[in-house]
Amino acid sequence: MNMRVKEVADLVGISVRTLHHYDEIELLTPKTTEAGYRLYTKEDLEKLQQILFFKELDFPLKKIKEIIESPSFDRQDALETQRKMLVEKRRRLEQMIRTLEKTIQYSKGEIEMTNKEKFEGFDFSHNPHEQEARKRWGDKAVDKSKEQIVGMTNDEQKAMGEKMNEIYRNLAAIRTSSPESHEAQAAIKVWYEFLNSNPSYHYTLEAFKGLGQMYVDDKRFTNSIDRFGEGLAKFMCMAMTAFADNNKK
Incomplete structure (x- = not known):
């Protein structure tokens, strides 16, 4: 039996406005009666469930639409x-x-x-926003990075995560200093070298600078990094920019 928009909203616990928005961006488009009522089928509800699973995993709506509409999309997978x-x-x-x-x-x-x-x-060894990285830098860099991690033992992966967190803590401790100071630049160099410790992929100075900018442009990254200290993401962005500019040949 088909359901009207208010019934679906009550069933799922989301607003009618949200369902209208999904229809407007053609993410979830139910059929409409001659009187203008939206009617949701069983298939529409299954698609809505998929959308909400992806949202819970922090996928943006644009990416969800792209994934679901892909010819290779497999619901079971x-x-x-x-x-x-x-x-x-x-x-x-x-x-x-x-x-x-x-x-x-x-x-x-x-x-x-x-x-x-x-x-x-606070484990940052597994990037929760891999899709964002793919969109910005392409599949090749992300896949090569993942290949190295897959080849690691659990102890090696844990050690990598602990090293990453240690770098964040060290940077957080000096985040009130000038990002261009000798101390800050020495610390951010350690971060640059850590990222480039993967033999399968090398961050150029420009990519390193772009990564720093994403720390402040994307609130998800900002919130994750600032868990180590308020303002750390902004400090790292400025330090990474200065490092990239100062080391250009």
């Missing part, structure tokens, strides 16, 4: 992939909740915490 991604997201959230609970106890003076324990769960 997408469901399996989405399940794996959500399970990984749950694992990270559970770790962060444990860290948060320990931090609450620590702030009350009930327990002690090492600096390392304070950042457990």
